[in-house]
Amino acid sequence: MKLIADSGSTKTDWALVDGKELVETLHTQGINPIHQSENDVRTILRNELLPQLAGREVQEIHFYGSGVRPTEEALMQRLLQEATGAQQVEAKSDLLGAARGLCNYSEGIVCILGTGANSGYYDGKRIVMNTPPLGYILGDEGSGAVLGIRLLNGLYKGLLPHELREEFESEYDLSLTEVINQVYRQPMPNRFLASLSPFVHRHLHIPAISELVISNFQDFIHRNIIPYEKPNIPLCAVGSIAFCYHEQLQKAAYREHLIFARVEKSPLQPLVYFHS
Numbered sequence: 001m002k003l004i005a006d007s008g009s010t011k012t013d014w015a016l017v018d019g020k021e022l023v024e025t026l027h028t029q030g031i032n033p034i035h036q037s038e039n040d041v042r043t044i045l046r047n048e049l050l051p052q053l054a055g056r057e058v059q060e061i062h063f064y065g066s067g068v069r070p071t072e073e074a075l076m077q078r079l080l081q082e083a084t085g086a087q088q089v090e091a092k093s094d095l096l097g098a099a100r101g102l103c104n105y106s107e108g109i110v111c112i113l114g115t116g117a118n119s120g121y122y123d124g125k126r127i128v129m130n131t132p133p134l135g136y137i138l139g140d141e142g143s144g145a146v147l148g149i150r151l152l153n154g155l156y157k158g159l160l161p162h163e164l165r166e167e168f169e170s171e172y173d174l175s176l177t178e179v180i181n182q183v184y185r186q187p188m189p190n191r192f193l194a195s196l197s198p199f200v201h202r203h204l205h206i207p208a209i210s211e212l213v214i215s216n217f218q219d220f221i222h223r224n225i226i227p228y229e230k231p232n233i234p235l236c237a238v239g240s241i242a243f244c245y246h247e248q249l250q251k252a253a254y255r256e257h258l259i260f261a262r263v264e265k266s267p268l269q270p271l272v273y274f275h276s
Helices: 038-053 070-084 094-103 144-156 162-172 176-184 189-194 197-202 207-228 240-244 246-255 268-274
Strands: 002-007 011-018 021-029 060-065 088-093 108-113 117-122 127-129 235-238 260-264
Touching: 002 094, 002 268, 011 038, 011 268, 021 038, 021 268, 038 070, 060 070, 060 094, 070 088, 088 094, 094 108, 094 117, 094 127, 094 235, 094 260, 094 268, 108 207, 108 240, 117 207, 144 162, 144 176, 144 189, 144 197, 144 207, 144 240, 162 197, 176 189, 197 207, 197 240, 207 246, 235 240, 240 246, 240 260, 246 260
Parallel strands: 002 060, 060 088, 108 235, 235 260
Antiparallel strands: 002 011, 011 021, 108 117, 117 127
16 A cells, blocks of 8 residues: 655645555645644644544555655655654655656656645756745745735725625625734635635636736746746646636746646646556
8 A cells, every 4th residue: 555645735635545546535634844843744644644544554655745845855754654654655845746747757847836836847857947936925926825815905905896895705704804814813824815716716707807817827937937948848737726727827828928738636646657
């Protein structure tokens, strides 16, 4: 038995694999060793993952996570080994996971567009170039969190129709004061901001909302992809935001004279194939 995990800031999807056969897909909350303490990660593994394994013995784990930098790899490997008893454990960045899943052993530029955003140039083995995403305060253009920021900015600065603000506040039971509280005083504001994406998606028929999404992707491409200076290398993207707004993503790429050759919601199924 082996476990293959794709972990973002909001959720972690786990594939339980027996040989080459997918046995079951499990789900826990997101695991990020940068934003969560060692004890928090241990608690998630113990209370959310292990009960779903139901005593099944896991020998091998490949964990790909949004907060797994080289400095966190050893920590994640140790925590996963402690929790499951697996003998072979690999913990790498979600960017390498996306690259392995979508590009296999071919070179490509891979993008992750979910709650957060990231990108990198993959040479078929390693991520050899990476524009620092800088997080949702300093960067993360193209992400769900920044999409939420732009929605709230437009609603409360009068850049979007007034009736849209009324509909938003009614649907989410929020006022400006409560929005400020959620963003500046509550934990995980990036998750709150990204959770506003369904509202955006339902209103894509409004030109200003559609343009808000496209411009978010354009900023991502302009600030993160263009600096690689590899216009002829295939572009691939994974993540809920990339998948849900794939038409707007392609429009943004077209404006920047690029094309996304492959867009997937999750790299998990391709990773099952890669590790088989």
